[in-house]
Amino acid sequence: MKREIPILLVGISGFIMFLQYFVPTDWSEELFKYSQDWVIVIGILAMPLGIWSLIRANVAKLKVPDERFYSAVLLAGFLAMVLTGLSRQSLEMGSIHMDLFTYLLIPIQATIFSLLAFFIASAAYRAFRARSVLATILLVTAFLVMLRFIPLGPFSTGNLSAVAWILSVPNMAANRAIMMGIGLGATATAIKIILGIERTYMGHD
Amino acid sequence: MTTYQLIGNGIAAFLTLCIFSFLYKDNPFYKFAERLVAGVATGYFTMLLFWTNFQDKVWQPIVHNGQYEYIIPAFLGVIMWTRFSKKWSWVSRYSIAFYIGIGSGVSITVYLYTYLFKQLQATIGVPISLGFAGVNTLVIVVAVLSALFYFFFSMPHTGVIGVLSRFGIYIIMIGFGAGFGLTVMGRVALLVQRVIFLKNYVIALVGG
Amino acid sequence: MTFLEKMMQIDRRWIYLAIGLAVIIPTIKSFNVPVTVSPEVRKIYDFVSKLKPGEYVFVCVDYDPTSMAELNPMTIAIVNQAFAGDLKVIFVTLSQFGPGMVEQITSELAEKHHKTRGQDYVFLGYRPYPAITIMALGVDFRVPFPLDYYGTPLDSLPMMSGIKNFSDVKGVIEITSGNTADFWLIYGNGRYGFPLALGITGVMSSNYYQYLQSGQLFGIIPGVKGAAEYERLVGFPGEGMEQMAYQVIAHSVIILFIILSNVAYFATGRKKSGLGGGAR
Numbered sequence: 001m002k003r004e005i006p007i008l009l010v011g012i013s014g015f016i017m018f019l020q021y022f023v024p025t026d027w028s029e030e031l032f033k034y035s036q037d038w039v040i041v042i043g044i045l046a047m048p049l050g051i052w053s054l055i056r057a058n059v060a061k062l063k064v065p066d067e068r069f070y071s072a073v074l075l076a077g078f079l080a081m082v083l084t085g086l087s088r089q090s091l092e093m094g095s096i097h098m099d100l101f102t103y104l105l106i107p108i109q110a111t112i113f114s115l116l117a118f119f120i121a122s123a124a125y126r127a128f129r130a131r132s133v134l135a136t137i138l139l140v141t142a143f144l145v146m147l148r149f150i151p152l153g154p155f156s157t158g159n160l161s162a163v164a165w166i167l168s169v170p171n172m173a174a175n176r177a178i179m180m181g182i183g184l185g186a187t188a189t190a191i192k193i194i195l196g197i198e199r200t201y202m203g204h205d
Numbered sequence: 206m207t208t209y210q211l212i213g214n215g216i217a218a219f220l221t222l223c224i225f226s227f228l229y230k231d232n233p234f235y236k237f238a239e240r241l242v243a244g245v246a247t248g249y250f251t252m253l254l255f256w257t258n259f260q261d262k263v264w265q266p267i268v269h270n271g272q273y274e275y276i277i278p279a280f281l282g283v284i285m286w287t288r289f290s291k292k293w294s295w296v297s298r299y300s301i302a303f304y305i306g307i308g309s310g311v312s313i314t315v316y317l318y319t320y321l322f323k324q325l326q327a328t329i330g331v332p333i334s335l336g337f338a339g340v341n342t343l344v345i346v347v348a349v350l351s352a353l354f355y356f357f358f359s360m361p362h363t364g365v366i367g368v369l370s371r372f373g374i375y376i377i378m379i380g381f382g383a384g385f386g387l388t389v390m391g392r393v394a395l396l397v398q399r400v401i402f403l404k405n406y407v408i409a410l411v412g413g
Numbered sequence: 414m415t416f417l418e419k420m421m422q423i424d425r426r427w428i429y430l431a432i433g434l435a436v437i438i439p440t441i442k443s444f445n446v447p448v449t450v451s452p453e454v455r456k457i458y459d460f461v462s463k464l465k466p467g468e469y470v471f472v473c474v475d476y477d478p479t480s481m482a483e484l485n486p487m488t489i490a491i492v493n494q495a496f497a498g499d500l501k502v503i504f505v506t507l508s509q510f511g512p513g514m515v516e517q518i519t520s521e522l523a524e525k526h527h528k529t530r531g532q533d534y535v536f537l538g539y540r541p542y543p544a545i546t547i548m549a550l551g552v553d554f555r556v557p558f559p560l561d562y563y564g565t566p567l568d569s570l571p572m573m574s575g576i577k578n579f580s581d582v583k584g585v586i587e588i589t590s591g592n593t594a595d596f597w598l599i600y601g602n603g604r605y606g607f608p609l610a611l612g613i614t615g616v617m618s619s620n621y622y623q624y625l626q627s628g629q630l631f632g633i634i635p636g637v638k639g640a641a642e643y644e645r646l647v648g649f650p651g652e653g654m655e656q657m658a659y660q661v662i663a664h665s666v667i668i669l670f671i672i673l674s675n676v677a678y679f680a681t682g683r684k685k686s687g688l689g690g691g692a693r
Contacts, residue, residue: 017310045282081248117396145386174380177352183320327627391615398482
């Protein structure tokens with residue numbers, strides 16, 4: 001019963017919400033409203049799970065000599081934000097809490113992702129070679145798209161038109177086919193979940 | 206910049222350089238900055254969640270507004286925490302069942318509408334003609350069908366199906382090439398923004 | 414080992430150095446880069462500029478500092494245009510660091526355009542589970558957000574009087590670097606049918622042209638180039654246009670790398686590579 005009743009709940013709630021879409025009555029709209037509202041509340045209370053996991057793991061790492069310093073840094077950062085965020089007004093610009101957000105969080109997060117520019121340049125040099133017909137097609141298309149940035153006089157006008165055509169015709173067609181496949185797969189997964197065929201979300205006993 | 210902003214941006218510039226140092230090799234400065242951001246981000250999200258989500262959607266309705274029906278989803282949210290217990294983790298399945306069921310039920314219709322019906326309509330809805338737009342439409346129809354055939358593995362890719370699926374993979378490669386070209390722009394933009402920040406900070410520091 | 418063979422196996426840190434130097438050049442001597450506006454960007458500009466003063470637009474700021482380089486310029490340009498046109502703007506975020514982004518932008522631009530919170534713009538705040546939040550917003554903004562980000566009941570905000578859900582706004586502009594774009598398409602436009610436009614990063618932009626063609630989107634601002642185009646249209650030059658000189662140099666260097674590596678590859682007669690051959 002530890003798995004069967006939840007699976008039954010999934011099936012019943014899923015089927016009801018599927019049918020709700022086709023029932024244009026007031027009580028159907030109320031049902032929809034309450035279901036969304038309640039899921040938001042569940043989500044809000046479930047979110048701290050991840051936070052607790054991270055804190056618990058790093059408190060445990062304080063006992064490990066090699067990890068102690070870095071875990072302490074993480075916990076110090078966490079505590080600094082908690083202690084400076086003890087009022088709702090601390091979420092507004094001008095507070096110490098938001099200054100820590102601006103001067104610590106923004107630069108580090110932004111810079112971590114800026115490293116990708118170096119990695120993509122390195123990948124372009126080391127792996128982007130016309131080894132085959134398919135690789136050549138990919139390379140030529142990428143070339144044309146990248147050339148948009150280089151002002152090359154009359155060639156630029158033609159290049160911009162070509163790239164606009166590439167993006168709105170073949171690129172669009174490729175992505176449409178991929179998205180249609182994804183949409184069908186996602187729909188099939190949702191149906192399988194409601195019918196109880198897909199149960200991986202339950203975890204293991 | 207005020208002195209406070211100069212100090213704050215100075216710390217930001219130092220942390221930026223700590224992250225950039227990873228390009229040479231992994232080092233304690235990089236690890237320090239990486240762990241610091243994880244802690245700061247978690248702390249920020251914790252307080253945001255508490256003040257704007259928990260307060261507004263749980264505490265205020267139940268305690269101040271007398272909307273006791275919210276006790277039910279609040280209870281379902283709290284029992285999610287039993288996931289941490291090996292003995293009681295099965296209890297959390299009831300919460301999971303509720304939102305997975307609702308989420309799956311509402312998705313079916315909108316997934317089909319967004320990903321399938323509207324896309325099919327757009328593919329075959331424009332009339333094919335001899336003009337530029339009409340020829341483009343023909344190219345789109347053939348390209349979409351070919352790309353779909355490439356992913357259809359229930360029959361062997363030989364004969365006409367083979368030709369179509371070959372054309373399909375060529376179309377897909379054009380899509381990936383376009384994606385790569387745009388990705389380069391995106392990644393470079395991230396780096397440029399940090400360089401502009403460092404430039405502006407140096408100017409502010411030196412210029413006063 | 415020949416020079417070309419050495420080039421094939423160069424330490425990647427030399428490549429990093431070359432890119433680093435490439436983006437430093439414009440800091441010493443910058444230059445203007447002509448920006449041509451693409452139709453998909455112009456459509457969003459035209460949509461916003463045709464709105465009358467007092468009409469409502471919904472702006473969803475769903476990104477965090479990792480992608481602010483591309484998305485902040487376009488957000489600032491759109492909000493500048495909206496505030497200059499005396500539109501009422503409702504902000505929301507479904508990204509956990511989005512509130513910080515919105516706070517930075519609104520605090521600066523509201524002061525610049527003399528706009529008052531609650532009367533000219535509202536920031537609803539952040540909620541997790543984007544799909545559910547979008548569907549709840551479509552019923553009534555007060556369902557997921559009974560209070561705004563600052564703790565003020567929505568019903569007590571002058572601007573929100575008579576405004577219930579998406580049918581009361583002229584359109585939604587979603588600015589994102591993640592899968593919230595798909596959620597707005599599926600659960601927003603798919604369920605409620607409101608006009609939707611996207612401001613997205615370069616990485617994602619090639620994946621959304623099919624929705625433009627099908628009419629599910631009325632416009633796309635693709636990455637920092639799109640942001641520069643929008644800034645040019647709006648007449649408020651910002652970081653988007655400032656980035657273009659750097660983009661020219663960096664792209665030139667990367668294109669050069671690709672040409673060099675392919676020349677070396679073919680000149681050394683390499684038919685197979687340790688990095689994968691691919692189908693013929």
